[in-house]
């Protein structure tokens with residue numbers, strides 16, 4: 001599972017974080033992101049139809065490497081797997097959730113916001129962690145500060161990033177990739193402006209690690 005998730009993180013510099021409530025829209029959006037060079041896509045379990053959106057994208061856009069995000073309850077692990085997600089992302093990880101993710105069949109990228117949380121997750125076998133919410137938990141300075149004391153762990157900082165701040169995060173030695181929703185402006189998603197989202201996604205895909 002460790003190698004699988006590291007392989008996914010290596011596919012693109014940015015994991016777009018998608019919150020969408022319509023399966024057709026989710027499919028069109030996932031196609032746009034994949035075609036723009038962002039093949040790893042996280043769909044958050046934050047809408048009542050999120051699982052149906054994951055199912056639709058898994059079926060219609062099989063080239064997307066699909067994550068279920070905002071996984072915060074153990075029962076969502078199986079639901080996400082059944083819907084066709086290939087990995088799991090949490091925004092924070094309670095002890096019970098951390099153990100459930102460690103035992104899950106699917107690989108997971110659980111989140112931490114502190115060194116103690118990172119070490120707890122590392123003890124459970126996770127060495128690629130989401131750092132969330134990155135922007136308000138110390139940002140790139142936090143990542144640089146933990147690189148020496150926590151050398152085995154790599155991070156995917158997410159939360160509050162945009163095209164301007166992402167390069168600084170990607171320059172950190174312990175950052176595998178970054179996550180964010182900045183390439184999917186709410187109004188562009190609502191109006192189905194795939195051209196605008198495609199342009200922003202291509203810019204994100206061109207960022208260098």
Ligand code: 3PG
Pocket residue numbers: 017044069070091132158159160161179180181182
């Ligand atoms: C997440 O769940 O990872 C965040 O909602 C993404 O953060 P952003 O919207 O600030 O990019």
